Every structure is written in C-alpha cells, then in structure tokens.
Amino acid sequence: xxxxxxxxxxxxxxxxxxxxxxxxxxxxxxxxxxxxxxxxxxxxxxxxxxxxxxxxxxxxxxxxxxxxxxxxxxxxxxxxxxxxxxxxxxxxxxxxxxxxxxxxxxxxxxxxxxxxxxxxxxxxxxxxxxxxxxxxxxxxxxxxxxxxxxxxxxxxxxxxxxxxxxxxxxxxxxxxxxxxxxxxxxxxxxxxxxxxxxxxxxxxxxxx
Amino acid sequence: xxxxxxxxxxxxxxxxxxxxxxxxxxxxxxxxxxxxxxxxxxxxxxxxxxxxxxxxxxxxxxxxxxxxxxxxxxxxxxxxxxxxxxxxxxxxxxxxxxxxxxxxxxxxxxxxxxxxxxxxxxxxxxxxxxxxxxxxxxxxxxxxxxxxxxxxxxxxxxxxxxxxxxxxxxxxxxxxxxxxxxxxxxxxxxxxxxxxxxxxxxxxxxxxxxxxxxxxxxxxxxxxxxxxxxxxxxxxxxxxxxxxxxxxxxxxxxxxxxxxxxxxxxxxxxxxxxxxxxxxxxxxxxxxxxxxxxxx
Numbered sequence: 001x002x003x004x005x006x007x008x009x010x011x012x013x014x015x016x017x018x019x020x021x022x023x024x025x026x027x028x029x030x031x032x033x034x035x036x037x038x039x040x041x042x043x044x045x046x047x048x049x050x051x052x053x054x055x056x057x058x059x060x061x062x063x064x065x066x067x068x069x070x071x072x073x074x075x076x077x078x079x080x081x082x083x084x085x086x087x088x089x090x091x092x093x094x095x096x097x098x099x100x101x102x103x104x105x106x107x108x109x110x111x112x113x114x115x116x117x118x119x120x121x122x123x124x125x126x127x128x129x130x131x132x133x134x135x136x137x138x139x140x141x142x143x144x145x146x147x148x149x150x151x152x153x154x155x156x157x158x159x160x161x162x163x164x165x166x167x168x169x170x171x172x173x174x175x176x177x178x179x180x181x182x183x184x185x186x187x188x189x190x191x192x193x194x195x196x197x198x199x200x201x202x203x204x205x206x207x208x
Numbered sequence: 209x210x211x212x213x214x215x216x217x218x219x220x221x222x223x224x225x226x227x228x229x230x231x232x233x234x235x236x237x238x239x240x241x242x243x244x245x246x247x248x249x250x251x252x253x254x255x256x257x258x259x260x261x262x263x264x265x266x267x268x269x270x271x272x273x274x275x276x277x278x279x280x281x282x283x284x285x286x287x288x289x290x291x292x293x294x295x296x297x298x299x300x301x302x303x304x305x306x307x308x309x310x311x312x313x314x315x316x317x318x319x320x321x322x323x324x325x326x327x328x329x330x331x332x333x334x335x336x337x338x339x340x341x342x343x344x345x346x347x348x349x350x351x352x353x354x355x356x357x358x359x360x361x362x363x364x365x366x367x368x369x370x371x372x373x374x375x376x377x378x379x380x381x382x383x384x385x386x387x388x389x390x391x392x393x394x395x396x397x398x399x400x401x402x403x404x405x406x407x408x409x410x411x412x413x414x415x416x417x418x419x420x421x422x423x424x425x426x427x428x429x430x431x432x433x434x435x436x437x438x439x440x441x442x443x444x445x446x447x448x449x450x451x452x453x454x455x456x457x458x459x460x461x462x463x464x465x466x467x468x469x470x471x472x473x474x475x476x477x478x479x480x481x482x483x484x485x486x487x488x489x490x491x492x493x494x495x496x497x498x499x500x501x502x503x504x
C-alpha cells in the first residue's frame with residue numbers, strides 16, 4: 001500500500017472515531033433540556049443516520065468531479081468548522097426550542113437536527129470520497145470498499161468506547177468536542193499539505 | 209436436558225414459596241415486579257442478575273414506612289412548618305406522597321415520575337392516593353423543574369428520589385440542575401435528596417451540593433445505609449428549636465414509624481465539618497460521569 005492510500009485509510013478511521021464520539025456526547029448535551037427518556041436516543045440516532053445518508057449521496061456525487069486529495073482535505077476542514085457551533089450555540093438553540101416546543105420528543109428531534117445535521121452530513125461525505133480516491137482498478141473496488149468500511153467502522157467503535165468509558169471521566173463535554181474539531185481540522189490540513197507536496201514533486205519530475 | 213430443568217425447578221421452589229410474584233410488567237425502561245413476601249409487598253426493578261427494591265409496604269399496616277431512607281426524609285420537617293406545596297421527583301410505590309398527604313391533607317403534592325408503568329403499579333398495588341391536591345405526571349424530573357421555573361412556580365418541600373440504587377440519571381446530579389431546583393424553592397423551603405453515602409461519587413456529590421446551596425445537612429442513621437441531604441435552608445435550627453419541633457411533631461409521626469427524636473440526633477451539618485477534599489471536582493452538565501464515579 002502506498003503512503004497516500006495509508007493516509008486515506010487513517011483519515012477515514014479518524015472520521016469514524018469523531019462521528020461516534022460526537023453522537024455519544026449528543027445524549028449528554030440534550031439531557032439538561034430534553035431529559036434522558038428513550039426518545040432522546042431515538043432523536044439522536046435518527047438525525048445521525050439521516051445526515052450520514054445524505055452525506056453519502058453528496059460525497060459520492062462530489063467524487064465524480066475531478067477528485068483530489070485537496071478536495072478530500074477540504075471536506076475534513078469544513079467538518080471541523082461546522083462542529084464548532086455545537087460548542088458555541090448549543091445552549092441558546094436548546095433554550096429557544098425548549099421554550100417554544102412543549103413535547104420533548106419533537107423538541108429533542110429539532111434540537112438534534114439543529115446541532116448535528118450539518119456537521120454529520122459533511123462527515124458522511126468522507127466514506128464515498130475515500131472509496132473514489134482509493135479505487136484505481138475497478139475489479140478491486142469491492143475489496144477497497146470493504147477495507148474502507150472496516151477501517152471507518154472500527155474507528156466508530158473505538159470512538160464510542162473511548163469517549164464513553166474514559167474521556168467523559170477526564171474532560172468536559174465541550175472540551176472533547178473541541179478536540180474532535182481540532183483533530184478533523186488538522187487532518188484536513190495534512191491531506192491538503194500532502195496533496196500539494198505531491199503535485200510539486202510531479203512538476204519537479206516533469207521539469208527535469 | 210429434562211433433568212437439568214427439573215433440578216432448576218426444584219432449586220427455585222424454596223425461593224418462590226418465600227416471595228410470590230403477583231405482578232410482572234415490562235416498561236419502557238425496565239422490568240417491574242410486585243412481590244409479596246408474607247405481609248410485605250414490594251415494588252422491584254428486575255434485571256437479569258439482580259433485583260433492586262424500590263418501595264415496600266406492610267399489607268396489615270399500610271401506614272408504617274418500611275425503609276429507613278423514607279423515614280429519614282421526614283427529618284425535613286425539623287426545618288419547615290406546614291409545607292403547602294410539595295414536589296416529589298421519583299414516585300416509587302408512592303409511600304412518601306401518601307404519608308405527606310395524610311400528614312398535611314390540604315398540601316398540594318406533585319409527583320413526577322418518568323416511567324408511566326411505575327405510576328400504574330403504585331395505583332394498582334400500593335394504594336397510591338391521587339386527589340385534586342395530589343397529582344402525578346409522567347415526565348423527566350429535569351424537564352419538569354425547568355418548566356416549573358419558567359412558570360415561576362415555588363415549592364416549599366422538594367424531594368429528590370430518582371436514583372434506583374445502581375443507575376443514576378446523570379443530568380439530575382449536576383450543578384445546573386441544583387440551581388434550577390433552587391430557583392423553584394420557596395423562601396424558607398427545603399430540598400431533601402435521597403442519595404449515596406459511599407464510593408467516590410460521595411465527595412463529588414457533596415461538593416456539588418455545597419457549590420449551589422452552601423452548607424447542608426447529611427442525615428445518616430446507620431453506617432451502610434443511604435444518606436438524606438437536606439439543603440436550601442437559610443439558618444441551621446438551634447438545639448432548642450429542634451427540640452421544640454420534635455415535641456410538636458413526634459406523636460404525629462409515630463404511626464409511620466418515624467422517630468423524629470432519633471432523626472434530630474443524626475443531623476450532620478457540614479459547616480466546619482466538610483468531609484470531602486476542597487479540590488473535589490463539581491459535577492456539571494459538562495462533566496457528569498456519575499455512574500462511572502460510582503464504581504470508583
């Protein structure tokens with residue numbers, strides 16, 4: 001496996017980790033306003049699944065137009081920026097919804113949509129885009145997709161367990177989410193930097 | 209296979225003859241059992257590995273309170289006169305509500321319980337009394353109190369009893385939640401919380417109560433039992449005031465098996481007596497791993 005492919009797998013793993021870490025903390029974020037009844041998890045899981053599914057569509061579509069590692073990095077960068085409002089605006093958004101909607105089922109569904117729909121949709125774009133970047137031989141496309149799902153779902157599993165078993169004991173919810181945002185941003189920049197280096201190398205090769 | 213089954217059946221016989229399950233129900237949150245053991249009727253939450261008893265009553269003496277912590281809750285009466293508006297978060301079998309209703313028939317009592325099946329079982333098996341004055345609502349306690357604060361409602365006795373031994377609703381144990389509770393507490397009112405007295409959580413919980421209410425009282429009558437936290441009062445009553453209240457109320461509480469004199473001797477005021485390290489981290493909506501801390 002070449003280094004670029006290893007980087008893509010690593011990035012897919014990390015996005016899986018962050019998605020589930022954020023989803024898990026979603027329960028904690030909503031609880032003060034909408035309680036901890038079963039419908040809270042119903043709301044959160046629905047919104048995450050729905051936004052991931054839209055993300056898959058969008059990511060697949062985007063990957064058909066001149067796919068590049070730079071654009072891939074930009075998706076991470078966008079996700080990083082869109083995660084930040086969860087930290088900054090969760091309270092006013094939830095206060096507004098709480099005072100306007102009596103039924104905590106629809107309140108939690110709306111709050112969960114407002115907070116998580118956009119960042120999770122962007123994070124959902126990563127999987128299909130990764131497949132597009134990795135597949136060079138269409139006979140191996142299934143194998144590549146399998147490997148990618150393996151890596152990103154493994155990331156999701158680890159993100160879930162590490163966040164719920166250890167991170168909540170040591171850090172504040174907002175600090176953990178800020179860290180996820182920072183990690184996503186850093187990985188996006190890494191992908192862009194690598195992509196630039198690669199183009200430079202290629203131009204150097206061509207010139208000589 | 210058949211022999212294994214027979215052995216299992218025979219092994220369970222002596223237990224089933226002791227405690228008879230008279231009702232079983234699967235709610236949204238848990239399995240609920242009503243068990244009868246001789247004169248004792250108990251509401252239990254059932255998990256595969258253990259049963260935790262939530263509430264019990266003596267069939268022949270329904271007034272008599274069974275659990276020590278329920279009795280300890282009445283130490284609140286050493287701090288308040290004639291509660292008019294009472295809020296109970298966590299219904300169980302409804303024994304607190306019933307007792308308070310008998311003691312103060314004109315008091316408004318609002319019970320808030322997250323699990324509708326628990327309310328049903330309290331009505332059907334534990335003679336939970338509901339009147340115009342005594343109501344119950346299916347809601348998460350946190351949401352109820354937040355809405356009560358918006359409506360500027362005030363309660364002079366708030367009882368927090370939503371923990372079930374092994375699971376803690378973590379959003380009901382944070383600084384922000386206690387601040388909301390404080391905002392619906394009437395002047396001269398009191399908060400009574402049935403809670404833990406062991407594990408690392410003890411310190412965190414104490415620090416969190418202290419952060420919101422200042423010095424509070426722990427009611428502890430025996431080493432291994434729960435504690436009741438009494439908080440929100442302005443000044444600690446003097447020995448003389450306590451003695452007066454005991455005199456006034458002791459007889460009234462005797463039928464419920466509550467020994468107010470004994471309780472008055474087991475109030476541990478935290479002023480000058482804090483039994484948690486000063487640097488203990490306060491639980492907040494941002495940091496609230498109560499269930500994990502409970503195992504440490």
